[in-house]
Amino acid sequence: MSNAYFEDQIFEKLDFTNTILARGEYENCTFSYCNFAEIHLSGYIFSDCTFKDCNLSMAQTRSTSFKRVAFKSCKLLGIHFDQCNPFLFEVSFENCLLNLSTFHKLNLKKTRFKDCTMHEVDFSEADLSNAIFDNSDLSRTTFRNTILEKADFRTAYNYSIDPEANKLKKAKFSLHGVAGLLEKYDISIH
Numbered sequence: 001m002s003n004a005y006f007e008d009q010i011f012e013k014l015d016f017t018n019t020i021l022a023r024g025e026y027e028n029c030t031f032s033y034c035n036f037a038e039i040h041l042s043g044y045i046f047s048d049c050t051f052k053d054c055n056l057s058m059a060q061t062r063s064t065s066f067k068r069v070a071f072k073s074c075k076l077l078g079i080h081f082d083q084c085n086p087f088l089f090e091v092s093f094e095n096c097l098l099n100l101s102t103f104h105k106l107n108l109k110k111t112r113f114k115d116c117t118m119h120e121v122d123f124s125e126a127d128l129s130n131a132i133f134d135n136s137d138l139s140r141t142t143f144r145n146t147i148l149e150k151a152d153f154r155t156a157y158n159y160s161i162d163p164e165a166n167k168l169k170k171a172k173f174s175l176h177g178v179a180g181l182l183e184k185y186d187i188s189i190h
Helices: 179-185
Strands: 004-007 010-012 024-027 030-032 045-047 050-052 065-067 069-072 091-094 112-114 132-134
Touching: none
Parallel strands: 004 024, 010 030, 024 045, 030 050, 045 065, 050 069, 069 091, 091 112, 112 132
Antiparallel strands: none
16 A cells, blocks of 8 residues: 655644654645644645644654754654654744753754753754754753854853853853853853
8 A cells, every 4th residue: 555645735623642644754744733743743744735723743763854844833743853864854933942851962053942841852973064042941951072163152041051062163152151061071161
């Protein structure tokens, strides 16, 4: 049995915890006010899609493809993006709740996180070169062996990044954010 193919469609106010989302490929589709919480999206392909005001918390994403996908005002708690298909993986986030999500070892070059809450997110061993963290809360987020070259943290806040355990060449920080680079030294800055 072949997978379904959907193009240029709008899916609105659907609860996929009660209604099954057809397994297949979705290209240039928009999902608005949909509930995907805890459902299996494993093996689905989303290309050039937009998710607006959706709840994808704890959705299963093993081998899920997100190719040029925008998430806007979505709830994405505990998503294992590191289990997604890495081929052509490209996402952006605006006004999203990403707490407890994992991006371990992913290529996230030029990824934009705008106005996001990202508590306890794991970026260990990811490539965030040229990524932008615009007005995003990075409280207790993990950066370990992460490539942060030319990443922009100028308006990000609550981050703690060890310069000795990450690649930071030409990364951008604001003066008030420098404390987040010195936290491991347990010094007082006034």
